[in-house]
Amino acid sequence: MQELKRKYVIPGDKIVDGNFRPLMNVIRIGNSIISTRIGIAEAGRDGIKVIPLSGVYIPRINDIVIGKIVDRSSLSWDVDINSCFSAHLPAQDVFGRDFSPARDDMNRELATGDLITARIIAFDRTRDPMLTVQDRDLGKIPHGESLRISATRVPRLIGKRGSMIQTIEQATQTRVIIGQNGVVVVTGRNQDGIGLAVKAIKVVEEEAHTSNLTQRIKVLLNVPDTTPAQPQVSPPSSFAGSAEKSAESGDIPEVSPTKSALQSVSNIVQQPASNEQQSQDRGEQEQDESSRRHPEQARPDASKFTDSSHYPSISPSSDATSVASSHSKARSQDDRYRKSEEQRPVAGDTRKTKTPVKGIHDRLQEHGKKEGDNR
Amino acid sequence: MSASKRSTIIVEHLRRQQMWDLIAVGKRLQGRTIEEMRPLEVELDVIKKANGSAKVKLGDTEVVAGIKVETGEPFEGLENKGALIISAEVLPIASPHIEPGPPDEDTIELARVVDRGIRESEMIDLDKLVLVPGKVVYTIFVDCSIINTDGNLLDATSYAVVSALLSCKLPIFEIQDGKVVDTGKTRDPPLTTIPVSITQVRIGNAIILDPTAEEEACMDARITITTNSESCYAAIQKGYTGSFTVDQIKKAAETARIKGEQVRAKLQELTNKNG
């Protein structure tokens, strides 16, 4: 196959003449392959495709997405997944096969306004996407700041083998969950760190297709330009360690390393051993983490823009990758990053009520009690 | 008939919690304080075919107001005054939640509240816009097209109308041989005051200024207060389904006077006009 230079194209532009296979966002008209989108045209071993730079998220089976509960029927929740189709999460997925609306209260698990990480298990041209939260790392997201970016920029945000997002996470001491649908949740203890991470993510979205983006992000985050490999520099993998840091620097008053707090954490944390150890396991964990957290770039012609979206008109690629989010149980955000609940804003009142840390399932249970709004 | 409705925007709990946490220390998302308004930009004369026009950006909320001056019959009961008609439309381009169609109750309320502020403050001296008493008067149409929504349409629309009026040029009509004729000359409109609308919303126990769409989706109640150049109150409208305490209302009224002064100065600066 002849080597074609990557090209910027708009709809209608001819990419190449000849007997090439149209792969994605291209069509054959006569003897030519034409782009149907604004994006970067690429020729690979398998054929010609255009990596789009704009467009709403079109669901794909096995994608991990972050959705917002917006409504419910008696048997399922309606979930906004930032796409043209509203998704459904069946109540049976959460309660089990013997779910009964009369006996089980859906609101106790998930209520309007909750954010969840879910996987798309069914979607085709005839029906709306169906979700599951049953896998590891899926479920309600208890903490974090959410933002939306264009779904077309998600691969760039993740970077080669997770490099971009890890750079951001390490420099800002945050954890970032990325949904394929462009919804991103940033969690961390340090409000400034979260703010900086959000800023960096927005820069990546805006400048995804430009060169030297990684350099500029590193400058923005004040990161030296060598890849940091030292385990100690990584974000708190043990609550104990980070709690001490907070006590020293005296930053956020809400995270106070009281004994009871630490104890409740160690009860809930699933893999206390790996959490406490910092150095040895860190390197390996990082590796595992990233491969679990970010989509594999398995394809031989993987480029900066991994093929991230398929559209109903093109038959889905057979190696649709199963993507795990960074919502790892061992590192549940709520284990380490406490946030006070039930606060009514009163101007000038800066006291915060402290509540014990909860694990993910505890939070799911408790949700019904939270004074959410009813709008 | 008016019926309760669901909120179109559902704000995530995490975001709502974040909002409350910040409000508790006097701050908001986007880094503002609860007493701060978003940056205000005014561009004048954007529609050359209109007699006056302005495009206002309050944060991301964007409104275009255009003025067309014609002649016509006076309103019944107001035979010796010019006619002023202010209307507004939230265009479907402005938000994914708008559907094209006749204006809904929110849009009609928006137009009427903006109108009330301009009319009751007597910003335009309508007595000076009569050609033939009881028969032919100037008719000033002010139409607003909202082109992007991010909360506080009430203030943004009001500022657009005020800016357009401050900068418009009235055609001078005359009666010649019993017919109305446009002389081709123009003059400044007879203005007496600069009304400024200030909208505040209650979230929990805090009253915040200039809400974004997200903040409006979390609000309990809203109050819009218009003051004139003498800092007198000209129009007030309480909105949404919650309530205010008496003290909250009084405090909001005071804030509206103080903030009104600041915004008035800004509008005068941006339109190079002194009311």
Added chain:
Amino acid sequence: MSQTKSLIDKQGKRTDGRTVGQLRNVKISVGVVKNADGSAYIEFGKNKIIVAVYGPREVHPKHMAQPDRCVLRCRYHMSPFSTDTRKNPAPSRREVEISKVMREALEPALMLEDYPRAAIDVYVEVLQADGGSRCAGISAASVALADAGINMRDLVAACAAGKVDDKIVLDINDTEDKEGGADMPVAYTPHLDEVTLLQLDGILTRDQFNQCFDTAVEGCKMVYEIQKQALMQRYFGNETEVKEEIQ
């Protein structure tokens, strides 16, 4: 339509100083409405038009959805201050007709079968009108649709030609429209060489028709260059070659 005064002077200059084959000044900006999925703003002479695209998105009411393709909805609307005399905000019959022909001009280029059970809404808002607003609207709508990432076979460019003082001229303005002899708006896809909108208002002989039609198509090609430039500028900063290794 009979003419009472000359619209082209002896030097061949029209009422706004253009020659018979000259397009008005056209400027297109992409991505101007923050809330929209795609948007564009166009100044076509004195026309000022904003187009916003929302979609693909869920269809409301649900029964309007089609099982195998997307529903395209198009609305052309003029603000009351956009015309010489103030226009009533309620949709006029003219706006309804223009909404329909605009939709029919854009549909052939869109790959609507890629988005079953969804809807794409195209809202064209005229803030200031000066003849040829439907062509300007279609041209901006194509750009907005591309900005929204809708699969398209080609862009649609539109331009009108007409007859003024018995001469065929390109891109007639408001005065020429009201007082001239014919007005022919055309929408055209430049790569596919397909005409998706064609209307005529006025009287043309066969030769005049051919000439007018060719002139309008040439105008469309000129508009296309401006559309392409606007999109490339917005997305690629005027680069045509992809830069080397992106880290």
